[in-house]
Amino acid sequence: MSAIDHFWAVIPAGGAGTRLWPLSRSSSPKFLHDLLGSGRSLLQGTYDRLSPLVGDRLLVVTGSAHRPDVVAQLPQLAPEAVLAEPSPRDSMAAIGLAAALIERRDPDAIIGSFAADHVIPDPSAFAAAVRTAIAVARDDWLVTLGIEPTSPSPAFGYIRLGDQLAAHHGVQIAVEFVEKPSATIAASYLATGRYRWNAGMFVARPGVLLDLLAQSHPYFAAALRAIAEAPNRLAELWPTLPKMALDHAVAEPAAAVGQVACVPASFRWDDVGDFDALAALRGAPSTTTVIGDRDSVVSVDANGLVVAGSGRLVAIVGLDDVVVVDTPDALLVTTRAHAQEVKWVVDRIKDAGRDDLT
Amino acid sequence: MSAIDHFWAVIPAGGAGTRLWPLSRSSSPKFLHDLLGSGRSLLQGTYDRLSPLVGDRLLVVTGSAHRPDVVAQLPQLAPEAVLAEPSPRDSMAAIGLAAALIERRDPDAIIGSFAADHVIPDPSAFAAAVRTAIAVARDDWLVTLGIEPTSPSPAFGYIRLGDQLAAHHGVQIAVEFVEKPSATIAASYLATGRYRWNAGMFVARPGVLLDLLAQSHPYFAAALRAIAEAPNRLAELWPTLPKMALDHAVAEPAAAVGQVACVPASFRWDDVGDFDALAALRGAPSTTTVIGDRDSVVSVDANGLVVAGSGRLVAIVGLDDVVVVDTPDALLVTTRAHAQEVKWVVDRIKDAGRDDLT
Numbered sequence: 165m166s167a168i169d170h171f172w173a174v175i176p177a178g179g180a181g182t183r184l185w186p187l188s189r190s191s192s193p194k195f196l197h198d199l200l201g202s203g204r205s206l207l208q209g210t211y212d213r214l215s216p217l218v219g220d221r222l223l224v225v226t227g228s229a230h231r232p233d234v235v236a237q238l239p240q241l242a243p244e245a246v247l248a249e250p251s252p253r254d255s256m257a258a259i260g261l262a263a264a265l266i267e268r269r270d271p272d273a274i275i276g277s278f279a280a281d282h283v284i285p286d287p288s289a290f291a292a293a294v295r296t297a298i299a300v301a302r303d304d305w306l307v308t309l310g311i312e313p314t315s316p317s318p319a320f321g322y323i324r325l326g327d328q329l330a331a332h333h334g335v336q337i338a339v340e341f342v343e344k345p346s347a348t349i350a351a352s353y354l355a356t357g358r359y360r361w362n363a364g365m366f367v368a369r370p371g372v373l374l375d376l377l378a379q380s381h382p383y384f385a386a387a388l389r390a391i392a393e394a395p396n397r398l399a400e401l402w403p404t405l406p407k408m409a410l411d412h413a414v415a416e417p418a419a420a421v422g423q424v425a426c427v428p429a430s431f432r433w434d435d436v437g438d439f440d441a442l443a444a445l446r447g448a449p450s451t452t453t454v455i456g457d458r459d460s461v462v463s464v465d466a467n468g469l470v471v472a473g474s475g476r477l478v479a480i481v482g483l484d485d486v487v488v489v490d491t492p493d494a495l496l497v498t499t500r501a502h503a504q505e506v507k508w509v510v511d512r513i514k515d516a517g518r519d520d521l522t
Numbered sequence: 523m524s525a526i527d528h529f530w531a532v533i534p535a536g537g538a539g540t541r542l543w544p545l546s547r548s549s550s551p552k553f554l555h556d557l558l559g560s561g562r563s564l565l566q567g568t569y570d571r572l573s574p575l576v577g578d579r580l581l582v583v584t585g586s587a588h589r590p591d592v593v594a595q596l597p598q599l600a601p602e603a604v605l606a607e608p609s610p611r612d613s614m615a616a617i618g619l620a621a622a623l624i625e626r627r628d629p630d631a632i633i634g635s636f637a638a639d640h641v642i643p644d645p646s647a648f649a650a651a652v653r654t655a656i657a658v659a660r661d662d663w664l665v666t667l668g669i670e671p672t673s674p675s676p677a678f679g680y681i682r683l684g685d686q687l688a689a690h691h692g693v694q695i696a697v698e699f700v701e702k703p704s705a706t707i708a709a710s711y712l713a714t715g716r717y718r719w720n721a722g723m724f725v726a727r728p729g730v731l732l733d734l735l736a737q738s739h740p741y742f743a744a745a746l747r748a749i750a751e752a753p754n755r756l757a758e759l760w761p762t763l764p765k766m767a768l769d770h771a772v773a774e775p776a777a778a779v780g781q782v783a784c785v786p787a788s789f790r791w792d793d794v795g796d797f798d799a800l801a802a803l804r805g806a807p808s809t810t811t812v813i814g815d816r817d818s819v820v821s822v823d824a825n826g827l828v829v830a831g832s833g834r835l836v837a838i839v840g841l842d843d844v845v846v847v848d849t850p851d852a853l854l855v856t857t858r859a860h861a862q863e864v865k866w867v868v869d870r871i872k873d874a875g876r877d878d879l880t
Contacts, residue, residue, distance in 0.1 A: 186837075459874075464866050466856075477852040477879055479544075479867040482860025488853075494835040495848055497855050498824075502840025508822045509837040516817075521835055 167219035170272045171298055172370075174262040175210055176255055177226040177234060177280035180522070182510040183438040183503065186494035187471055190522055195280035196233050199436055201446065201455065206436070207280045208237055213287045214278060215240075217294060221273075223247060223265070224280070225258040250402045255364075256384070256413040257405040260377060263370035264392035274301045276367040277410070282435050283445060289431035297367035297427045300332050305425040306376060306418050307367040308338055310360025312430045316350035319437050319504070321362035321411070323426055324353075338426040341416045360426060363433050366410065373414060380417045381406065438503035439487045443469040452480070468500065494521050525577035528630045529656055532620040533568055534613050535584040535592060535638035540868040540880070541796040541861065544852035545829055548880055553638035554591050557794055559804065559813060564794070565638045566595055571645045572636060573598075575652060579631075581605060581623070582638070583616040608760045613722075614742070614771040615763040618735060621728035622750035632659045634725040635768070640793050641803060647789035655725035655785045658690050663783040664734060664776050665725040666696055668718025670788045674708035677795050677862070679720035679769070681784055682711075696782040699774045718784060721791050724768065731772060738775045739764065796861035797845045801827040810838070826858065852879050 181194030188194040195207040204212060207224075214222060224246045226234050231248040235241070247265075249258060259277045266273045276294060284290045297307040310323045321344055326337035341362055345353065353359035366373070378385035387401045406413070418424050436442050447453030452463040456472030462479040463470075468486035472478055478490050487503060489496040498506060510522050539552030546552040553565040562570060565582075572580060582604045584592050589606040593599070605623075607616060617635045624631045634652060642648045655665040668681045679702055684695035699720055703711065711717035724731070736743035745759045764771070776782045794800050805811030810821040814830030820837040821828075826844035830836055836848050845861060847854040856864060868880050 186835075462867050462870050462874075464863055464870065465860065476850070477544075477871065477876065479852070479854045479856075479864075479871075481854070481856035481863050481867060483855065483857060486855060488855050490853055492834070494837070495846075495853065496837045496839070497841065497844065497846050498837075498839035499841060502823065505822055505839050506837075509820050509839060512820050512822065513835065513837075516820075518835065 166216075167221070168217055168295065168298060170270055170274055171218050172221040172223070172266050172270070172273050172275045173214040173218045174259055174266075174275050174277040175207070175214070175222065175224045175280045176258045176277065177207055177224050177230065178249075178252065178255070178258065179279075179281065181281065182507045182522070184436070184442070185506055185510050186491045186496055186521065187473065187489050191229070193230065193281070194436065196230070196237065199442055199445075199455070200283065205237055206283065207234065210278060210280050210282070211238055211240075213284060213290060214276075216287075217291055220245075221270075223262045225249060225262055226280075227252060250399055252407075253402065253405050254407045254409055256377070256408045256410045257388070257402070259366075259410055260374065260384070260388040261391060263373050264388040267370035267374065267389070268392050273370055274298050274367060275370050275373070276365070278365050279363075279435070282363065282433060284431055284433050286431045289429070293427055293429040293431065294367065296332070296335065300329070300335055300425050300427065301367045301369060301372070303331060304369060304372050306372060306415065306423055307335075307425045307427060308415065309363060309365040309367070309429045310338070310426040311363050311433045312428065313350075313354055313359065313361050314432075316347050316354050317361070318344055318347045318350055319441075320344060320435075322350065322353055323360045323362045325358045325360065325426055325428075329425055332425070334428065336426050336428065337422060338415075338419050338424040340419055341411055360428060361433070362411070363435070364411070366415065376414050376418045376423065381408075381413060384408075384413065438506065439469055439489070439498070440500040440503035443485075443487065443500050450484075524574075525579070526575050526653065526656060528628055528632055529576050530579040530581070530624050530628070530631050530633045531572040531576045532617055532624075532633050532635040533565070533572070533580065533582045533638045534616045534635065535565055535582050535588065536607075536610065536613070536616065537639065538880070539639065539795075540865045542794070542800070543847075543864055543868050544849045544854055544879065545831065545847050549587070551588065551639070552794065554588070554595065557800055557803075557813070558641065563595055564641065565592065568636060568638050568640070569596055569598075571642060571648055572634075574645075575649055578603075579628075581620045583607060583620055584638075585610060608757060610765075611760065611763050612765045612767050614735070614766045614768045615746070615760070617724075617768050618732065618742070618746040619749060621731050622746040625728035625732065625747070626750050631728055632656050632725060633728050633731070634723070636723050637721075637793070640721065640791060642789055642791050644789045647787070651785050651787040651789065652725065654690070654693065658687070658693055658783050658785065659725045659727060659730070661689060662727060662730050664730060664773065664781055665693075665783045665785060666773065667721060667723040667725070667787045668696070668784040669721050669791045670786065671708075671712055671717065671719050672790075674705050674712050675719070676702055676705045676708055677799075678702060678793075680708065680711055681718045681720045683716045683718060683784055683786075687783055690783070692786065694784050694786065695780060696773075696777050696784040698777055699769055718786060719791070720769070721793070722769070724773065734772050734776045734781065739766075739771060742766075742771065796864065797827055797847070797856070798858040798861035801843075801845065801858050808842075
C-alpha cells in the first residue's frame with residue numbers, strides 16, 4: 165500500500181470519554197488507552213491505520229495538557245505535527261486550524277479527519293473507502309464516510325442519504341445529519357435502508373471545508389486562516405473562536421444546500437462510547453473479560469467486564485453482565501445495561517468538588 | 523442492674539468470618555470490627571452486654587495472634603482475663619479451658635458462654651433470659667438459650683424442644699440439636715412451633731459441663747482439668763486436645779440423654795454471618811447503606827451495601843441489592859442474594875496461594 169498523493173490526515177485527539185470513567189479521565193482520556201489489549205492505544209491504532217495512506221502528512225490536534233502524552237505515544241511524528249490547542253474549543257476549531265495550515269502548505273491537498281479514539285478492525289476496507297472519498301473530494305465535495313448500521317443504536321448520530329452522484333458510482337448525497345435519535349426512531353431509519361451512522365469522518369479539500377465554514381460563520385473561517393498565516397497570533401485569536409462541533413458548523417448547513425457527499429462504508433466501526441461497547445468489543449457473552457492483570461480477578465458464578473487497574477484482588481460473585489472498573493483512586497460498579505448512566509456519576513463528582521477524580 | 527453472684531462470662535473470640543471477606547479476615551476477624559456503626563466492635567458490644575451481669579468475672583479466649591487486639595479493645599480487663607490459645611482447636615477446647623479454670627477458682631460458679639461476634643440489640647431481654655438460665659443451671663442442667671426463629675433460615679442450627687421442666691416454668695427439655703437444615707426442612711420445623719435457633723449460648727456449672735464432656739470424651743475433660751491445675755502444662759497438652767465444637771462434644775450427646783434444658787428467648791439475635799445479614803441489620807430496603815465514609819460513595823439508580831474501606835471513591839450505578847466491599851488490597855462485588863457464596867472466593871484465593879488476602 166502506497167501513500168496517496170497530496171492526502172493529509174488530521175487526527176483530532178480530544179474528549180474525556182466520561183462514560184468510560186474512571187478508566188478514561190480528562191487527565192487521561194480514552195484515546196491514550198490500550199482498550200483493545202492490542203499493545204497499542206486507540207490513538208496509536210488510528211495512526212497505524214492512516215500512516216500507510218499519508219506517509220508523514222499527518223497532524224494531530226490535541227489539548228496542551230495531552231501534547232506530551234501524544235508525542236510520547238507517537239515518536240515517529242515531527243514535533244510540529246502535534247498541534248496543541250491553547251484551550252478546548254471543540255472539533256471545528258481543532259480540525260479547522262489543521263485545514264488552514266495545510267491549505268497554505270499544499271494547494272492540491274485533500275484532508276481527511278478521523279477521531280483518535282475510534283476502532284476500525286479492518287484497515288484495508290477503511291483504506292478503500294477513504295480512497296473513494298478522496299476521489300469525490302477532488303471534485304470539491306465535502307465527503308463523509310457513512311457506516312452501515314448493524315443495530316438501531318441510540319448512541320450514534322445518523323446520516324440520511326439522497327440521490328446517487330452521477331460522477332461517482334455508489335456515492336450518494338448526504339441530505340441530512342440527525343443527532344442521536346431514540347432507539348425506536350433509529351429502528352424506523354434502518355427500515356428505510358437510507359440511513360448511515362455518522363462516524364464523524366470527513367474528507368475534503370481544506371479550502372472547500374473552510375469556504376463552507378465561511379458561508380455560515382465568516383469570522384470563524386477568517387480567524388482560522390489568519391492564524392495559519394501568522395501562527396504567532398494563535399494565543400490572541402484562539403479564545404475568540406466559537407465552540408462548535410464540525411457537524412453543526414459545516415456539515416449540517418452544507419448538507420442542507422446539497423454540498424455533502426456520503427461514501428457508504430461497510431467496515432466495522434465503533435467509538436467505544438461506554439463499557440457496554442467495550443465489553444462487546446473485547447469479550448464473548450457470558451464470560452468474564454479482564455482488562456489488566458487476569459490473575460488478580462476471581463469470578464464465581466459471574467460474568468462481565470473487569471478492569472483490573474489498581475493491583476488489588478477483585479472478586480465478583482453471582483452477577484451477570486457486571487462492569488467493575490478498579491483504579492487506584494476510584495471504583496465503578498455497574499452493569500452493561502446501565503453503562504450509559506456512568507456520565508451521571510462524573511456529573512455528581514464534579515458537583516461534589518472532586519475534579520481531581522474526573 | 524447488679525452483677526449476679528458467682529456468675530462468670532466466657533467469651534470465645536474466634537472464627538475468621540469468611541463469608542464477610544474481605545472485610546473480615548483471619549488476620550482481622552469479624553469480632554474486632556464495628557459492623558453496627560455503633561462505635562463499638564462486636565467484641566466490645568458483647569462485653570458491654572455481659573459486664574453488668576458479671577462485674578469482673580469475665581474471661582475472653584482467643585487466638586494468640588488476636589490477643590493484642592482484644593487487650594487493646596478491652597482495656598478494662600485484667601491481663602489474665604484474656605486467655606490465648608496456642609493454636610486453634612475449636613470451641614470445646616476454648617470454652618472448656620475457661621470452665622476448668624473457673625471450676626478451680628469458684629466452687630459455686632455458673633458460667634455462661636457467648637460468642638464474641640453476635641448481635642443482640644436488647645440487653646435487658648438478654649439479661650432476663652440469662653437470669654432464668656442461671657437459675658436452671660444451679661439445678662445442674664446444661665442450659666442453652668433457644669432463639670425464637672423469625673424465618674426458616676438455612677443459615678442456623680436448630681434446637682428441638684421437648685417437655686416442660688417441672689421446676690422451672692416455661693423452660694423445656696432440649697431433645698435434639700440439628701445442624702443447618704435446608705430452608706424447606708427449616709420451614710417444616712417452624713410449622714411445628716417446637717424448634718428454636720441454636721445461638722451457641724450455654725449456661726452451666728463448669729463442673730457439670732466438664733463432667734458431661736468426660737462422659738463422651740474422658741481424655742478431653744481430664745486434659746482440660748490438668749491444664750487448669752498446672753497452667754505450665756498448656757503448651758504440652760493443648761495440641762493433644764480434639765478439635766471439636768462444643769455442640770458436638772457435649773451438647774448433642776447430653777441432649778440425647780435428657781440433660782440439656784432450653785430457655786426460650788424472644789430477643790432479636792443475629793450472628794451477622796454474611797453481607798445479606800449485615801445489610802438487613804444496617805439499612806432500610808431499597809437504600810444504599812454505607813459502612814465507612816459516606817461522602818466517598820456515589821449511588822446512581824442503585825441500592826445495597828457499600829463498605830468504603832480504602833479511601834477511594836466508590837460509584838455504583840443501576841444495581842439493586844448490590845454488595846461492594848472495598849478494602850486496600852481486595853475488592854468484593856456481589857449481591858445480597860449471593861452473599862453466602864463469598865466463602866467460595868476465599869477458597870479460590872487460598873487455592874491460588876494468596877493466603878495474605880484471607
